[in-house]
Amino acid sequence: MSFSVERATRASRIGAGLTIPALAALVTLPWWGESSWMRTFVEFACLLTLAQMWNLLAGYGGVVSIGQQAFLGLGAYALFVLADHAGVNPFLCVPLAGLIAALIAVPTSKVVFRLRGGYFAVGTWVVAEVYRLLIANASFLGGGSGKSLAAVRPFSKALRESVTFWMALATVVLAIALTYLLLRSRYGLALTAIRDSERAAASQGIDVDKTKLWVYLASAAGCGVAGALYYLNTVRVSPDAAFNVGWTAYVIFIVVIGGIGTIEGPILGTLIFFLLRETLADYGSVYLIVLGAVAVLVMVRFPRGLWGYVQQRFDLRFFPVQRRVRLDAAAGAAPHSR
Amino acid sequence: MSGWLDTLIQGVLLGGLYALFAMGLSLIFGVMRLVNIAHGDLIVLAAYLALVVVDATGLGPLGALVICVPVMFLLGYALQRGLLNFTLGGDILPPLLVTFGLSIIIQNALLQGFSADPRALRLGGFETGSFHLGAGISVGYFPLLVLGVAVALAFALELLFARIPLGRAFRATSDDPEAVQLMGVNDQHVYGLAMGIALAIVAVAAVFYGIRTTFAPTDGPDRLLFAFEAVIIGGLGSFWGTLAGGIVLGVAQAVGFRLDPGWGVLTGHFAFLAVLLFRPTGLFPRTR
Amino acid sequence: MLSTHNLTAFYGDFQALFGIDLEVNAGEIVAIIGANGAGKSTLLKAITGLVSTHSEAVRFMGEAIGGRPAHRILSLGVAMVPEGRRLFPSLSVEENLQLGAYRKRAGPWTLGRVYELFPALSEKRRVPSTALSGGQQQMAAIGRALMANPKLLICDEMSLGLAPIVIKAVYDALPSVAAQGIALLIVEQDVGLAMRVSQRLYCLQEGRVALAGRSLDLTRQQVSAAYFGI
Numbered sequence: 001m002s003f004s005v006e007r008a009t010r011a012s013r014i015g016a017g018l019t020i021p022a023l024a025a026l027v028t029l030p031w032w033g034e035s036s037w038m039r040t041f042v043e044f045a046c047l048l049t050l051a052q053m054w055n056l057l058a059g060y061g062g063v064v065s066i067g068q069q070a071f072l073g074l075g076a077y078a079l080f081v082l083a084d085h086a087g088v089n090p091f092l093c094v095p096l097a098g099l100i101a102a103l104i105a106v107p108t109s110k111v112v113f114r115l116r117g118g119y120f121a122v123g124t125w126v127v128a129e130v131y132r133l134l135i136a137n138a139s140f141l142g143g144g145s146g147k148s149l150a151a152v153r154p155f156s157k158a159l160r161e162s163v164t165f166w167m168a169l170a171t172v173v174l175a176i177a178l179t180y181l182l183l184r185s186r187y188g189l190a191l192t193a194i195r196d197s198e199r200a201a202a203s204q205g206i207d208v209d210k211t212k213l214w215v216y217l218a219s220a221a222g223c224g225v226a227g228a229l230y231y232l233n234t235v236r237v238s239p240d241a242a243f244n245v246g247w248t249a250y251v252i253f254i255v256v257i258g259g260i261g262t263i264e265g266p267i268l269g270t271l272i273f274f275l276l277r278e279t280l281a282d283y284g285s286v287y288l289i290v291l292g293a294v295a296v297l298v299m300v301r302f303p304r305g306l307w308g309y310v311q312q313r314f315d316l317r318f319f320p321v322q323r324r325v326r327l328d329a330a331a332g333a334a335p336h337s338r
Numbered sequence: 339m340s341g342w343l344d345t346l347i348q349g350v351l352l353g354g355l356y357a358l359f360a361m362g363l364s365l366i367f368g369v370m371r372l373v374n375i376a377h378g379d380l381i382v383l384a385a386y387l388a389l390v391v392v393d394a395t396g397l398g399p400l401g402a403l404v405i406c407v408p409v410m411f412l413l414g415y416a417l418q419r420g421l422l423n424f425t426l427g428g429d430i431l432p433p434l435l436v437t438f439g440l441s442i443i444i445q446n447a448l449l450q451g452f453s454a455d456p457r458a459l460r461l462g463g464f465e466t467g468s469f470h471l472g473a474g475i476s477v478g479y480f481p482l483l484v485l486g487v488a489v490a491l492a493f494a495l496e497l498l499f500a501r502i503p504l505g506r507a508f509r510a511t512s513d514d515p516e517a518v519q520l521m522g523v524n525d526q527h528v529y530g531l532a533m534g535i536a537l538a539i540v541a542v543a544a545v546f547y548g549i550r551t552t553f554a555p556t557d558g559p560d561r562l563l564f565a566f567e568a569v570i571i572g573g574l575g576s577f578w579g580t581l582a583g584g585i586v587l588g589v590a591q592a593v594g595f596r597l598d599p600g601w602g603v604l605t606g607h608f609a610f611l612a613v614l615l616f617r618p619t620g621l622f623p624r625t626r
Numbered sequence: 627m628l629s630t631h632n633l634t635a636f637y638g639d640f641q642a643l644f645g646i647d648l649e650v651n652a653g654e655i656v657a658i659i660g661a662n663g664a665g666k667s668t669l670l671k672a673i674t675g676l677v678s679t680h681s682e683a684v685r686f687m688g689e690a691i692g693g694r695p696a697h698r699i700l701s702l703g704v705a706m707v708p709e710g711r712r713l714f715p716s717l718s719v720e721e722n723l724q725l726g727a728y729r730k731r732a733g734p735w736t737l738g739r740v741y742e743l744f745p746a747l748s749e750k751r752r753v754p755s756t757a758l759s760g761g762q763q764q765m766a767a768i769g770r771a772l773m774a775n776p777k778l779l780i781c782d783e784m785s786l787g788l789a790p791i792v793i794k795a796v797y798d799a800l801p802s803v804a805a806q807g808i809a810l811l812i813v814e815q816d817v818g819l820a821m822r823v824s825q826r827l828y829c830l831q832e833g834r835v836a837l838a839g840r841s842l843d844l845t846r847q848q849v850s851a852a853y854f855g856i
Contacts (some may be wrong), residue, residue, distance in 0.1 A: 064431055066375070066438065111611055114618050117430040118373030122566045123614070126607055129563060133604040245559055251444050256435055284448040292446075296439035299432050300424050485808070506725050510714040517712035519696035520674060522729035611758060 015318035026169055030162035038165040038232060039247035044274060045168035046230040049175040050247065051254045051266035053222035056179050058252075059261035060188070061215040062195035064117075067124025068223050070108070070131050071101040073242035075224030076231040077135055082150035085140075090151045091163055094171075094228045101224025104131075104288045109216050113209070123244060132243035146238025149231070170228050175222055180263055180319050182218075184330050191215065195261075253295035259305025268307050340473040345596045346589060353568075353588025354485030355550060355579045356597060358543035358566035359561050361491050362536030364580040367569060368499075368509045369532040370426060370515075374431050374441035378562030380537060384410050384544030385553045386520050389457055398460040399545050406541040414537030417532040420620060422533065423453035423526050441558060448555035465549050483548045491539065492581040499577075560603070567610040573620025582622055627652045627809050628673070628704070628778055633683040633692070635665075635672045642668040644833045648779065655800065655810040657841065659817050661853060664830040665814045667709060670782050673811075674706045675699040703730050705776035711767040711815075713755035719766055720751040723789070726773030729836035733775025734789040734806055740769035743799055761792035768799065778801065780811045785819060797823055817849060831855050 029038065035251050050072065058064045060064050075097035081099075083090040106298065108127055115123040136144040152160050182188055193201035231237045250273060258269025280287035302309050310316055349353040359381060366372050374380075379521040417440075425432035447454060461480070499505035510518045511528045519525055547553065547561070562589060572583025587606050594605025613620065627817055628650040635643040643665045650656045660666050671677040673684055675696035683691035691699055705726075713722050723740055741748035744765040744838055750758060755766060771779055785793045793816075800823060814820035821827060821841045829837040829852040837844070837852030 058431065064434060066434070096345070111614060114614050118434055119570065120435055122373060122375070122563070123461070125559075126563055126610060130604065130607045133607070134599075137598075137600045184398070185535065187604070188418060221381070247444075249438055252438060253442075256431075260431070285449055288446045289443050289450075292439040296421070296436050296443075299435045300421070303432065328422040449639060503724070503728065506717060507722050509716045510725050513714040513716050514712055516676060517708055517714070518725075519676065520700060520708060520712075520723050521698035521770070522697045524695065524724070573678040 004071065009317045009320045011318050012320050013288055013318045018055040023173070025168075027166070029193065030158075035158075037159050038161050040274075042164055042233040043227060044167040044270060045172035046226040046233075047251065048266060048270040049172050049222055049226040049229075050178050050251045051258075052175045052263070053219040053226070054078065054248070054251045055255045055260060055263075055266050056182075056222075057215055057219040059255060059265075060191045060195060062198070063212055063216060064121050065112075065124040065125070065216075065219075066121045066245065066252070067112070067128040068219070068251065069243050069245055069247040070124070071105060071220040071223035072130035072227035072230070072247055072296055073128070073135070073239065074104055074131060075101045075227030076237050076242040077141065078224065079228040079232060079235055080141070080147060080149055083149060084147075087151075089305070090148075090149065090155075092233060094167055094225055094232065097222040097228035098225035101227070102221040105217050105220035108220075109213055110113055113213070113216075125248075128245070131248075132239045135243075142147060142238075146236060146241070148238075149235045152232070152235060163311055164229065164232050168233070171225055171229060176263060176267075176319075185261075250291070253291050256295050256305055257291075257298050257313070259307030259309075262305070262307050262311065264309040264311075264317075265305050268336060269305070272306075340475060341596075343473070343593050344475045347471075347477060348481075349589030349592030350585050351478070351481035351485055351588070353585030354481065354488040355543070355546060355584075356492065356564050356587050357485065357567050357584025358539070358546060359565040360572075360580045360584050361488070361495060361577065362543070362564075363540040363565045364569045364572075364574075364577060365495065365536045365539070366411065367513050368575055370529050371512075372422065372426065373430075373437070374536075375434060375437040375562065376558070377437075377540070377565055378560065379441045379444040379558030380447075380540050381411075381547060381561045381565075382553055382555065382558040383448065384537070384541045385446060385450060385459070385548040386555075387459070387541070388459055388545050388548055392459065399461060399549055401547055403542065406545065407538045410537040410541035411534040412541075415534035417436060417537075418530040418533035419526060423529055425544060426529070441562075446559060447554050450479040452555060454554055454556070456554045457548075459545065459548035461549050478554055480549065484550065487542065488581055488584065491542070492577040495577040504528075506532065509550075547578045564606070569621055571610055571613045573623035575624035576622055579620060579622035579624070580591065583620065585602045586621065627687060628811070629685050630669075630673065630683055630691045631685070632668070633672055633679055635668050635677050635679050636685045637677075637776070642833055643672065646830070646833075648828055648835070648838075650809050650811050651803065652777075652809055653795040653807060653813065654796055654826065657820035657827045657848070658802065658811070658813045658830060659815075659820050659853065660830035660836075663832075664835040666830055667782060668833075669830065670706065670780055670811075671812060674780065675698075675705060682704050694746075697729075700774060701731070702775075703731065703775070703777035704780065705771040705778070706780040707764075707767045707771045707782060707784060709786065711763045711768070713758075713763055713766055715754065717755060718752055719755050719758065720830070721749055722755050722766055722770050723747075723773050726770035727775075729774060735772045735775050737773075740772060743772075743802065744769055759792075761795060764788060764792075764796050765799070768803075776812060777792060778809045779801055780813075782813045783815060785814060785816050787802065793819070794820040817853065821849070829853055 054068055069279060078097040078100040079090065079093045082088040084091045102186045112123045112127055130273035132167055141147060190206045190211055192213060193204065193206060198208050227242060231242065254273050255266050257272055259265025276291055280290065298305060363374065363377050366374060387409065388399055388402045388406050391397065391405050392399055421436065425436045465480040468476040470476045484553035499508060505525050511523060511525050513556050515525045568587050569580050571586050572579030586609060591602045591606040591607035595602030630646050630648045633643055633646040634641065646669055658666050668677055672679045675694050679692045681690045681692045686702055691702065717725065723737055746762050747765055747769060750762065758766060784796055795826060800810060812824060824841045827839065827841045827844060828835055829849060831852060837848060
């Protein structure tokens with residue numbers, strides 16, 4: 001029987017073709033766009049990065065955390081401490097914030113990984129609360145009312161906004177690209193195996209605990225960078241905002257609505273989130289009620305999310321992470337029985 | 339010295355309220371391993387329900403229980419059979435996400451309906467009354483009542499599980515939800531009843547909570563975390579354990595609060611994390 | 627009493643049963659045999675409501691009951707001793723028996739009668755069901771099903787994992803159960819045992835009835851041909 005293993009799809013080739021001009025247009029945005037567009041894009045990029053990180057953790061690694069706001073907040077405060085108290089260039093602080101979040105995730109994992117399943121999820125939330133309260137009790141960080149970022153004052157507003165914008169663009173592209181490459185590597189296969197059955201994965205020689213730990217750390221780093229970027233954009237931080245469980249709630253809704261366990265899903269979900277927020281902007285927090293209700297509905301009725309539905313219906317894949325065996329025409333009719 | 343004794347006593351009394359928060363959560367953990375993220379928001383929702391009932395009927399907050407308890411029971415039963423039952427079985431994400439969604443919906447709906455202003459239930463003096471034990475220690479009548487109700491509830495739930503046919507069905511369904519159907523037990527109905535009872539307890543907890551402190555639409559998550567911590571500290575599967583877990587949490591918070599008013603909640607979390615690290619099955623796990 | 631008509635069952639896309647016709651009459655002991663994966667357990671699950679099927683596929687006492695939820699089917703008088711006993715570990719032996727009577731169906735079987743049938747259980751009534759020996763667990767599972775006062779008792783793989791002498795003790799209880807007018811439908815791996823205790827026998831193979839007849843009339847050759855499909 002002759003066959004070939006396919007890794008690309010027609011959609012992925014078209015997608016790659018469209019991505020390059022789109023990226024080129026985005027990169028030049030600071031020269032032709034308005035500054036409010038850039039600020040909105042930074043927000044979009046942060047949320048999408050967080051969504052990809054949570055998707056990597058839960059959708060591929062099977063580690064369902066609802067405490068990712070811990071690393072977002074720690075990343076944000078890492079920026080403020082390094083820039084304002086240690087005098088580090090605030091833009092350089094963004095990658096450092098990711099590193100610091102990942103470092104703090106090491107001891108954190110020792111505690112939360114003692115819990116399983118739903119208990120793990122709530123446990124991660126408790127830990128996020130611990131970090132929030134520790135920072136809220138630290139008077140040099142402004143306590144509960146937070147602080148403003150003084151280190152950006154020497155930079156002009158235009159420069160600050162443009163650089164933040166480019167960094168956000170780079171971050172979100174990197175987050176998607178690295179997730180994609182990771183999933184296509186042998187570690188991606190190991191992750192998917194763990195999600196489907198930890199015991200079966202372990203029996204295939206996969207070190208389940210270690211793999212989960214690495215994904216947890218990688219996800220923490222991504223959240224830390226996103227947190228630093230988000231608060232570099234707003235220039236003001238407070239513990240209640242940066243460590244708000246709402247972050248994780250919106251991100252989970254985004255991933256589930258878009259389609260968990262796909263790379264396209266979080267992108268689609270983030271677009272829907274912004275669309276809902278802008279259309280219902282006049283009705284206060286109604287968009288959150290709608291978002292929650294849609295997420296509940298999607299979870300119960302279409303558990304693979306909107307993109308999962310599209311994928312099933314039209315066999316469309318822009319980011320093919322799976323290997324597909326393609327049988328040649330003659331062999332395609334091979335008998336199939338059980 | 340008597341200052342610390344006072345802190346201990348106040349902590350135990352506060353723990354009574356936390357145990358009340360936790361009983362319903364402990365029940366649904368025990369019967370269907372469901373981690374209900376909206377548990378705290380349901381407590382806050384029930385407090386607002388009591389507020390509405392008090393305003394509409396002129397009943398006192400305790401009298402309002404006559405309406406709130408059955409309403410919350412029915413809400414719980416309907417919620418379980420109409421929505422949550424579809425999320426059970428295998429994967430942990432669906433129940434987490436759906437209850438997380440409920441949490442956000444309840445919080446924001448309350449914000450829309452009642453604004454962010456803190457509210458309270460008033461009992462007309464009893465809630466502030468206290469008696470003196472000497473040595474500068476005074477004990478409030480109301481916190482003592484709350485603790486008494488928590489003890490009575492733990493006792494009643496233990497009795498329900500040990501002696502009543504429904505309690506046997508709860509335990510059997512928890513053991514093997516498929517085999518239990520062959521005994522003529524409708525597992526879906528049993529889950530509905532479990533959530534109904536859990537929310538009936540939530541109604542009681544909510545009224546005492548609303549009398550003891552003010553409440554606002556976004557207070558739910560903290561109530562959930564305290565309830566969750568009490569259950570895990572106490573150990574899964576035992577209501578006496580949950581009561582003890584609530585008291586440990588209350589004492590930890592009271593001690594922290596005495597050291598520095600900003601630390602109260604934090605030391606409670608530390609107690610929880612310490613139990614996780616050194617005794618992951620909780621202090622009083624059910625052994626059989 | 628019980629009949630199935632062109633019964634089919636699926637696990638997702640996988641079809642496990644392809645049109646089973648079977649009948650159990652009042653007071654009869656009927657055995658189902660077949661190799662692993664022949665569809666025996668699926669057939670029992672379809673009859674008891676754990677696996678869904680179309681409503682006319684299963685008739686009990688003249689009523690079409692196919693696809694009804696398991697707890698409703700029990701209420702009509704169909705009880706099952708599941709494969710692997712499936713006793714509830716957090717319940718004591720007596721509580722397991724009491725749970726069998728959850729639907730409070732009227733009839734001759736009470737705690738006292740079950741202890742009379744299986745005196746070994748009477749001494750262990752307070753211990754957790756996990757503390758019983760394999761044979762005692764099987765007895766408790768039968769007793770639990772009898773507590774529902776069924777008209778039809780279905781037993782799945784009762785001999786599995788038990789010593790021959792214990793199997794005999796378990797099966798010796800069946801005639802006195804049948805004497806109460808309860809029909810019995812038994813799935814058994816041990817073909818010889820199945821042929822001895824039953825009046826009629828069905829042999830399944832790959833989801834179909836390969837052989838059916840009175841147990842006394844069937845020869846060993848016929849049975850093994852149907853069993854192995856040679």
